[in-house]
């Protein structure tokens with residue numbers, strides 16, 4: 001590995017490496033994968049599909065789509081997260097989910113190009129230079145016409161509007177950190193993590209070979225993108 005390559009483990013977010021935090025993670029997130037599963041199905045997810053979930057966390061989406069497709073590969077850089085997914089797979093006796101300890105920038109795949117890449121709330125761990133490389137690597141995993149569904153904290157406003165939007169977003173924060181994100185946690189995210197602007201992400205997606213077919217935002221701070229990998 002080149003000496004300038006990013007250490008993804010060091011950028012994984014300390015909380016994601018913490019067993020106590022991970023044990024309470026799903027309660028905090030309250031993530032219901034139904035909408036994503038429906039979206040993936042509407043884009044052609046079917047029994048012979050393969051999906052790679054990058055930054056899979058505790059595997060909520062991976063496990064939800066496993067009964068609907070041929071193979072799911074859940075990738076995460078945190079060994080605590082991957083251990084949680086492996087426990088689930090054993091408990092549910094799922095045979096079509098593979099768990100890989102790796103990151104956006106280190107995952108190596110040598111099978112047939114996949115049909116779907118999914119990533120939720122993880123890409124912001126990478127600075128923009130690396131996001132673009134990660135997106136390029138995602139394009140490399142997908143077959144032409146394959147689908148990327150990307151959800152993350154993405155800021156859909158101009159820099160001059162940042163203060164108003166960030167304050168409005170923080171006003172919707174919860175006070176109990178076990179069931180959501182507090183204003184201080186959101187402030188810490190803005191200060192210390194790498195959520196980008198939508199107009200930068202749009203360009204990165206274009207430059208790495210994706211056509212955005214749908215994009216929507218919640219509170220101008222949370223983006224859901226569905227993209228199709230262009231034919232080369």
Ligand SMILES: C[S@@+](CC[C@H](N)C(=O)[O-])C[C@H]1O[C@@H](n2cnc3c(N)ncnc32)[C@H](O)[C@@H]1O
Nearest residue numbers: 008012016055056057077078103104120122125
């Ligand atoms: C906020 S959690 C989201 C987990 C899951 N996708 C979800 O929606 O519940 C972020 C996840 O990204 C993982 N992560 C952080 N940096 C990563 C990287 N460079 N490559 C892959 N996963 C990474 C963390 O370990 C963590 O599991």
